[in-house]
Amino acid sequence: MSWLLLAIAGLFEVGWAVGMKYSEGFTRPVPTALTVVALIISMVLLALAVRDLPVGTAYAVWTGIGAAGTAILGMWLFDESRDPVRLICLSLVVVGVLGLKFAAD
Secondary structure, three states: OHHHHHHHHHHHHHHHHHHHHHHOOOOOHHHHHHHHHHHHHHHHHHHHHOOOOOHHHHHHHHHHHHHHHHHHHHHHHHOOOOOHHHHHHHHHHHHHHHHHHHHHO
16 A cells, blocks of 8 residues: 555656646746645655655655656656657666565565
8 A cells, every 4th residue: 555655646746846837936826736735745645655665765766756757747748858868767767666666575
């Protein structure tokens, strides 16, 4: 259950990171409010997950999901670079997250 909470926390991290873009520097009230809510949910779920998971592993997986998910959505939503080197590095992040998950089991 802790791994599921952690994965959901990572998805909410992606949500608040992308939400910052839509909030335009916290000048738009609705995107700002949604960003703050996503941030709180992400942190609460991370806190629940670390009750049973090693904090270093959980934090690394959480940030990895957030970094990879945000980069992917940035490419899709905001037409950010899809440079091959960037994609390879992004793949390494995903492999690292999976490695941490399976090494902890």
